[in-house]
Amino acid sequence: MMRRPFIAGNWKMNKTVAEAVELAESLCEALGDVTEMDIAVCTPATDLYAVSQALEGSNIGVGAQNMYWEDKGAFTGETSPVMVKELAEYVIIGHSERREYFGETDETVNLKIKSALAHGLKPIVCIGESLEQNKAGETVSFVKSQIEGAFAGLSEEDARRLVLAYEPIWAIGTGLTATPEQANDIIREAIRDVLKELYNEETAEAIRIQYGGSAKPGNIADLIVMPEIDGALVGGASLKADAFSEMIKNAVAALK
Ligand code: PGA
Numbered sequence: 001m002m003r004r005p006f007i008a009g010n011w012k013m014n015k016t017v018a019e020a021v022e023l024a025e026s027l028c029e030a031l032g033d034v035t036e037m038d039i040a041v042c043t044p045a046t047d048l049y050a051v052s053q054a055l056e057g058s059n060i061g062v063g064a065q066n067m068y069w070e071d072k073g074a075f076t077g078e079t080s081p082v083m084v085k086e087l088a089e090y091v092i093i094g095h096s097e098r099r100e101y102f103g104e105t106d107e108t109v110n111l112k113i114k115s116a117l118a119h120g121l122k123p124i125v126c127i128g129e130s131l132e133q134n135k136a137g138e139t140v141s142f143v144k145s146q147i148e149g150a151f152a153g154l155s156e157e158d159a160r161r162l163v164l165a166y167e168p169i170w171a172i173g174t175g176l177t178a179t180p181e182q183a184n185d186i187i188r189e190a191i192r193d194v195l196k197e198l199y200n201e202e203t204a205e206a207i208r209i210q211y212g213g214s215a216k217p218g219n220i221a222d223l224i225v226m227p228e229i230d231g232a233l234v235g236g237a238s239l240k241a242d243a244f245s246e247m248i249k250n251a252v253a254a255l256k
Pocket of ligand 1: 010167171172173174212213214215233234235236237
């Protein structure tokens with residue numbers, strides 16, 4: 001089964017509107033002729049409008065970094081799926097920073113996934129273990145439980161519309177990267193095997209799984225050639241046009 005590679009930038013809480021537009025325009029220029037993979041940038045909510053305008057008609061998709069699950073109402077400070085859908089194609093759900101600092105749980109992640117899918121958004125769902133869990137040998141059981149939580153109640157058809165991002169928390173923003181082999185093994189054992197149990201082999205093989213955690217121009221080639229790794233969710237290295245473009249080009253070259 002051929003899964004189309006997908007590299008997405010996660011700008012986190014960076015970029016004013018002016019900075020965001022400048023970055024989006026530079027990426028458009030540098031990456032306009034890339035046809036071999038899907039590319040997206042996930043921006044702060046305040047940048048979505050301007051960036052979606054700047055990237056309109058381009059090969060670079062736009063994503064939000066979070067959303068609430070209700071359509072509208074008295075939820076001060078939240079962004080609804082209806083609002084996101086006007087401006088974006090993707091939405092990151094359950095990033096480890098949201099789980100750690102903003103109280104997101106497997107249950108809220110599941111509610112958000114269902115809501116995003118119901119509104120035609122493509123969720124990029126993040127999972128991954130902490131350093132303590134990794135050291136204690138709990139990685140597989142923990143990631144399995146996150147997958148079961150995320151997919152609870154999802155039909156096979158809905159499940160196939162998700163993108164997963166396996167992001168070991170100890171590798172995020174730290175410069176430490178899981179070795180491509182480590183990441184590949186976890187994705188196979190803790191993610192595809194569970195998806196096979198929950199659905200079937202075909203569905204498990206159809207779902208795209210990105211790696212995340214200090215992915216950069218210098219290591220993307222080794223990551224993306226691994227059979228289970230279908231791309232990357234990129235924080236730090238997505239904030240500069242030259243680094244992110246170089247990364248995409250290195251990935252394309254590695255897959256040739
Ligand atoms: P990083 O972040 O590439 O800066 O490690 C990845 C992420 O948190 O999605």
